[in-house]
Amino acid sequence: MVILITGISSGFGLAMARQLSADGHTVYGTVRREVEQLPGVHYLRADVRDTASVQAAVEAVLQAEGRIDVLINNAGMGIGGPVEFAPEDDVKLQMDTNFMGQVRFTQAVLPAMRKQGSGRILCFSSIGGVMGLPFQGFYSASKFAVEGFCEALQIEVRRHGIQVILIEPGDFSTGFTAARIKQLSDEAAAAYPLLRQSVSSFEKDEQTGLKPEYLAKKIAKIVRCKHPKFRYVIATFIQKLSIPVKRILPARTFVKVLSLFYSVK
Ligand SMILES: NC(=O)c1ccc[n+]([C@@H]2O[C@H](COP(=O)([O-])OP(=O)(O)OC[C@H]3O[C@@H](n4cnc5c(N)ncnc54)[C@H](OP(=O)(O)O)[C@@H]3O)[C@@H](O)[C@H]2O)c1
Numbered sequence: 477m478v479i480l481i482t483g484i485s486s487g488f489g490l491a492m493a494r495q496l497s498a499d500g501h502t503v504y505g506t507v508r509r510e511v512e513q514l515p516g517v518h519y520l521r522a523d524v525r526d527t528a529s530v531q532a533a534v535e536a537v538l539q540a541e542g543r544i545d546v547l548i549n550n551a552g553m554g555i556g557g558p559v560e561f562a563p564e565d566d567v568k569l570q571m572d573t574n575f576m577g578q579v580r581f582t583q584a585v586l587p588a589m590r591k592q593g594s595g596r597i598l599c600f601s602s603i604g605g606v607m608g609l610p611f612q613g614f615y616s617a618s619k620f621a622v623e624g625f626c627e628a629l630q631i632e633v634r635r636h637g638i639q640v641i642l643i644e645p646g647d648f649s650t651g652f653t654a655a656r657i658k659q660l661s662d663e664a665a666a667a668y669p670l671l672r673q674s675v676s677s678f679e680k681d682e683q684t685g686l687k688p689e690y691l692a693k694k695i696a697k698i699v700r701c702k703h704p705k706f707r708y709v710i711a712t713f714i715q716k717l718s719i720p721v722k723r724i725l726p727a728r729t730f731v732k733v734l735s736l737f738y739s740v741k
Contacts, residue, residue, distance in 0.1 A: 646711025
């Protein structure tokens with residue numbers, strides 16, 4: 477299969493490129509800086525915030541292979557801190573990267589997939605795309621946007637033989653934590669006394685979380701699966717449990733549980 481993955485310089489993207497290429501697929505991956513290249517993987521330059529670079533990357537794959545069987549919308553980043561203190565530019569960066577980035581790549585591959593009458597688009601959401609996480613409000617918002625977009629898209633493209641799949645990871649140890657843009661100023665910490673404790677607690681959970689290779693193996697299975705589901709939660713048992721718990725518990729009780737978990741009680 478011809479697979480295009482966005483953001484393969486680190487974390488999930490790197491692990492998926494390695495796994496899917498080892499499985500014998502033809503793998504193309506995008507980067508926006510010089511990186512050490514994996515043998516057998518085709519590297520393309522693209523910034524998901526730059527429509528022209530997105531179009532050029534998709535064109536390059538179509539020129540070389542004549543098709544794209546799977547798009548993996550993986551590239552993303554996070555901003556952290558209280559909603560009240562988030563600079564507008566950071567909020568725009570968050571939405572432009574995590575939401576519009578996936579929109580740009582999806583729109584760019586759809587014409588070819590429609591012509592093929594087949595294709596699979598995997599979109600990276602998060603458990604934070606199913607519940608609003610404190611001090612990651614805009615990250616959650618960007619992933620909620622991905623969820624809504626995918627729910628609609630799957631219905632629109634079904635008749636063209638295209639499947640849309642949401643991936644919802646829990647905490648993983650990748651480059652994501654170090655790349656997070658945080659607002660932890662003294663002013664913000666004075667207004668929200670539990671801010672620093674909460675951020676350092678969830679960042680510790682990320683850094684001690686599952687390894688990206690675990691997710692890459694699951695993605696390889698999803699790519700191979702004849703009849704994939706629409707949603708896959710890839711996380712520890714406890715983190716997976718949080719999703720049905722949110723559905724079952726009264727909203728007020730769930731907020732209390734989440735507050736305890738995120739040390740914002
Ligand atoms: N790690 C977790 O716990 C976790 C949990 C749930 C969901 N996720 C999601 O998983 C996806 C991958 O994250 P990760 O954990 O693997 O983090 P990561 O190690 O930081 O990798 C993120 C990748 O996205 C790329 N990227 C960021 N902004 C970009 C842009 N504007 N244009 C093109 N590429 C860009 C990065 O490239 P550069 O190296 O150039 O920055 C990097 O290759 C993200 O969508 C994230 O939201 C992660």
